[in-house]
Amino acid sequence: MPNKSIYFSGLMNYFEETGKVTLFAIRFFKEAFKPPYEWKELIRQCYLIGYQSLVLVAITGFIMGLVLDLQTRPTMIEFGAESYMPSMIGISIVREIGPVITALICAGKIGSGIGAELGSMRVTEQIDAMEVSGTNPFKFLVVTRIWATTLMLPILVIMADAVGLFGSWIVENLKGDVTFALFFNQVFNNIEFGDLIPSTIKSFFFGFAIGLIGCYKGYYTSKGTAGVGAAANTAVVVASLLLFVFDLIAVLITDIFYEI
Amino acid sequence: MNQQDKIREELALIENWDPAIPLIEIEDMRKAFGDHEVLKGFNLKLFDKENLVIVGKSGSGKSVLLKCIVQLESMDSGMLKVLGQDIAELDHEKLDRIRANVGFLFQGSALYDSMTVRENLQFPLRRHPERRRGDEESSLILDALKSVGLVDAIDLMPSELSGGMKRRIALARTLILRPKIILYDEPTSGLDPITSKEIIELILEIQQEYGTASLIITHDMDCARVISNRMIILVNGINYAEGTYHELLNSKDSNIRAFFKGA
Numbered sequence: 066m067p068n069k070s071i072y073f074s075g076l077m078n079y080f081e082e083t084g085k086v087t088l089f090a091i092r093f094f095k096e097a098f099k100p101p102y103e104w105k106e107l108i109r110q111c112y113l114i115g116y117q118s119l120v121l122v123a124i125t126g127f128i129m130g131l132v133l134d135l136q137t138r139p140t141m142i143e144f145g146a147e148s149y150m151p152s153m154i155g156i157s158i159v160r161e162i163g164p165v166i167t168a169l170i171c172a173g174k175i176g177s178g179i180g181a182e183l184g185s186m187r188v189t190e191q192i193d194a195m196e197v198s199g200t201n202p203f204k205f206l207v208v209t210r211i212w213a214t215t216l217m218l219p220i221l222v223i224m225a226d227a228v229g230l231f232g233s234w235i236v237e238n239l240k241g242d243v244t245f246a247l248f249f250n251q252v253f254n255n256i257e258f259g260d261l262i263p264s265t266i267k268s269f270f271f272g273f274a275i276g277l278i279g280c281y282k283g284y285y286t287s288k289g290t291a292g293v294g295a296a297a298n299t300a301v302v303v304a305s306l307l308l309f310v311f312d313l314i315a316v317l318i319t320d321i322f323y324e325i
Numbered sequence: 326m327n328q329q330d331k332i333r334e335e336l337a338l339i340e341n342w343d344p345a346i347p348l349i350e351i352e353d354m355r356k357a358f359g360d361h362e363v364l365k366g367f368n369l370k371l372f373d374k375e376n377l378v379i380v381g382k383s384g385s386g387k388s389v390l391l392k393c394i395v396q397l398e399s400m401d402s403g404m405l406k407v408l409g410q411d412i413a414e415l416d417h418e419k420l421d422r423i424r425a426n427v428g429f430l431f432q433g434s435a436l437y438d439s440m441t442v443r444e445n446l447q448f449p450l451r452r453h454p455e456r457r458r459g460d461e462e463s464s465l466i467l468d469a470l471k472s473v474g475l476v477d478a479i480d481l482m483p484s485e486l487s488g489g490m491k492r493r494i495a496l497a498r499t500l501i502l503r504p505k506i507i508l509y510d511e512p513t514s515g516l517d518p519i520t521s522k523e524i525i526e527l528i529l530e531i532q533q534e535y536g537t538a539s540l541i542i543t544h545d546m547d548c549a550r551v552i553s554n555r556m557i558i559l560v561n562g563i564n565y566a567e568g569t570y571h572e573l574l575n576s577k578d579s580n581i582r583a584f585f586k587g588a
Binding site for chain 2: 197
């Protein structure tokens, strides 16, 4: 049977790591609003994180819409609720599935990319080189990446929602002969601000979580190339976990304000 | 006095440094990692335009010493002054200004691999505009590349450069801010003998051209022989011996002689 001290040290490590991530986030907020600003690098990161994820997110969103429609359609027909398909799909995608699936895909692509990039910069002393030349690597590497993920994720989510709805419409059109106008009319008639605003706001938090964890794991990488792999891996795992925690909090808060 | 005037005054003071005052002064520096004490009361004085070489076996704390000087590591106790400033007491802003006067050549070159050679040199310069001294950015970059003989590499990526070229570009990036002191961490390690010789000659040329003081960490005794004005032998975390290359070469001490075997 494992010794009690193993559980204790595991718990202590958990609290220590949580504290370090919190301090890292506080440092981000301190540096994020203080000049000089790294605009050029921020735009470059927005391009890399946002634009270069468009295709992946679009494909995922499209398949998500197709699958969701195909899976739910038989049950809805069984209950004689086929006509509710567009509104049900619309609300599901906009409220929950779109933001969460997009964020998970981005945690995998962007979170691991940031973790590996900063990790390899750390082990090859590039971050040290920035520091000893009297420049601020945190501002250049971390602040720009966290801003970019925070700003780009909501845009990617909106695009994934749109493409996902389009995918659903294709199924509805092929199986139920529903026109484009009818489908989207129904979707937009049933989506309210209470669906759209909380999901957009939580997308900002998802983006922040992906950037924060990716940067934290990469920035403090140690133990050489093995450490880089571990940083990329744990960035994805921890960011994904954090996404669900943020999602739960978002749903609880939304529940208070909008009485779902 | 505004911030710019203050920076200009600091730069003027450093440029007209009193040669009698050490640029770097270390007294009784101690540094441990857990139970393992690496530096056990190390002392050092580096003077203007001097080439001071520190030799020691692998794991003797040479690189840790350099990292303490630029505050990549913090020492546990002792006194460390760089350009007259107690560096452990400085806030981030002042520390960065001191760091801009202290170049650091990393063992692995540490070029920013997502940037071209030009961008590698631009990076520190754009963040320290006061160090342009009114010159055009492009001409400063070309001057630094000319000093290391690699003007043609300006638009290459680090992955397209050989080991020796990377070391030269890293040196050019160090020179771009016109530092008063350059710290070299094993400048010839991992290079073939011919490239090592070229790098050693380059270090000497640069010292004459830019008038810098150099603190060189190495276990390459050929490098030490050619470059050093003075040497310190680091054994067990302390200054075991100090003197010129030839004084130490003629020492009867078996520990010192061990360093010169095969040199």
